[in-house]
Amino acid sequence: MQSTENQGKLWEVFIQAKPGQPFKHAGSIHAYDKEMAIENARDVYTRRNEGIALWVVPSDAIVAVTASEASSFFTPAHDKVYRHPTFYDLPDGVKQM
Amino acid sequence: MKKAAIDEAQLLKEFEEKIEAEVKIEPRDWMPDAYREHLIRQISQHAHSEVIGMQPEGNWITRAPSLRAKKILLAKIQDEGGHGLYLYSAAETLGVSRDQFLQWLHEGKAKYSSVFNYPTLNWADIGAIGWLVDGAAITNQVSLQRTSYGPYSRAMIRICKEESFHQRQGYEIMWKMMEGTKDQQRMAQDAIDRWWWPALMMFGPHDTDSPHTSNAMKWKIKRESNDRLREKFINKTVPQAELIGLKVPDDQLKVVGKDQMGEPMYAHGDIDWDEFWRVVKGDGPCNKQRLDHHINAHENGKWVRECAYAYQIKTNNQ
Ligand SMILES: [Fe+2]
Ligand SMILES: [Fe+2]
Numbered sequence: 419m420q421s422t423e424n425q426g427k428l429w430e431v432f433i434q435a436k437p438g439q440p441f442k443h444a445g446s447i448h449a450y451d452k453e454m455a456i457e458n459a460r461d462v463y464t465r466r467n468e469g470i471a472l473w474v475v476p477s478d479a480i481v482a483v484t485a486s487e488a489s490s491f492f493t494p495a496h497d498k499v500y501r502h503p504t505f506y507d508l509p510d511g512v513k514q515m
Numbered sequence: 516m517k518k519a520a521i522d523e524a525q526l527l528k529e530f531e532e533k534i535e536a537e538v539k540i541e542p543r544d545w546m547p548d549a550y551r552e553h554l555i556r557q558i559s560q561h562a563h564s565e566v567i568g569m570q571p572e573g574n575w576i577t578r579a580p581s582l583r584a585k586k587i588l589l590a591k592i593q594d595e596g597g598h599g600l601y602l603y604s605a606a607e608t609l610g611v612s613r614d615q616f617l618q619w620l621h622e623g624k625a626k627y628s629s630v631f632n633y634p635t636l637n638w639a640d641i642g643a644i645g646w647l648v649d650g651a652a653i654t655n656q657v658s659l660q661r662t663s664y665g666p667y668s669r670a671m672i673r674i675c676k677e678e679s680f681h682q683r684q685g686y687e688i689m690w691k692m693m694e695g696t697k698d699q700q701r702m703a704q705d706a707i708d709r710w711w712w713p714a715l716m717m718f719g720p721h722d723t724d725s726p727h728t729s730n731a732m733k734w735k736i737k738r739e740s741n742d743r744l745r746e747k748f749i750n751k752t753v754p755q756a757e758l759i760g761l762k763v764p765d766d767q768l769k770v771v772g773k774d775q776m777g778e779p780m781y782a783h784g785d786i787d788w789d790e791f792w793r794v795v796k797g798d799g800p801c802n803k804q805r806l807d808h809h810i811n812a813h814e815n816g817k818w819v820r821e822c823a824y825a826y827q828i829k830t831n832n833q
């Protein structure tokens with residue numbers, strides 16, 4: 419049976435450590451379905467209260483920029499220095515802004 | 516030069532600049548074939564060691580001397596299973612499947628740490644393993660947190676956080692036995708006598724005889740040499756042994772100086788490399804038992820994988 423291979427498909431695991439914090443990628447696991455994925459993620463990545471919330475996402479559902487495209491892909495951000503506060507001059511005497 | 520060759524040279528130059536600048540290499544980045552192959556071998560060997568290493572300790576779960584000891588041992592062994600999974604995941608990012616890694620292990624093409632081919636004869640061995648074997652593993656793994664491959668480095672950081680309890684629980688077992696009856700003291704001494712040298716061998720051959728070290732150091736897969744790591748381990752561990760009244764089974768062991776912190780540094784006696792290579796090549800006391808057990812567990816779990824897959828199809832719960 420083809421799909422019993424590799425102990426199920428690959429899932430990426432994200433953990434929120436504390437309320438208010440962003441979810442952070444922790445690693446990946448194998449599982450056959452959602453339920454098994456979230457339980458495996460709990461057993462493998464949160465044995466010491468590492469998190470209060472957990473996401474699992476099928477790895478093949480993640481869209482990513484390849485390394486070779488990355489430099490051209492992110493170019494539009496490079497030449498817009500006026501998006502940063504340090505671009506602007508301020509008159510002497512301004513204490514805080 | 517052909518265009519492909521020029522591109523390759525350019526890519527290698529960029530790769531080596533990143534290594535030089537301590538920028539981690541990620542799965543989608545270009546990397547030399549030899550770098551990828553070295554990582555596939557090293558990370559999978561590391562993963563197999565975590566998993567096979569569950570067997571000698573698992574031998575004592577049902578005979579742990581107290582409920583406290585049993586709970587600790589179970590938690591420790593579960594961690595090792597988790598370490599194996601972190602590392603298989605890291606290794607898979609290099610383009611090799613989970614099943615392929617297991618197949619190479621079962622065919623004897625992939626190795627695991629030879630130390631797990633020694634038997635655990637009594638409870639003191641559980642102390643000696645946590646203290647010495649995990650202690651040696653930690654020395655290596657702390658250094659590997661700075662490895663150049665991102666997924667491997669992240670797995671090492673996670674593992675190191677979990678390891679320190681492993682070593683402490685082992686040392687606590689040895690200490691309690693040394694505080695106990697004459698028989699318990701003899702058992703503890705017997706355990707260090709049998710585990711000391713296999714623990715030193717975990718760091719691998721001397722630097723001068725280590726076939727894979729030079730590229731691995733150049734590309735920062737390894738950050739410190741086998742001999743350097745072995746010395747660090749000895750310097751840390753000998754005082755711990757002496758503190759609880761254990762004798763390190765090395766007649767040639769002697770203090771040769773002090774480090775910056777004023778702690779003693781030691782020179783050690785000769786390691787029996789014939790024994791090392793004999794066990795690596797398959798002729799240790801438990802090689803066959805360890806591998807057979809892993810193969811059986813995998814085959815006996817086949818129906819579980821089939822059921823899980825059938826359930827996934829039936830419920831369309833993907
Ligand atoms: Fe471990
Ligand atoms: Fe451990």
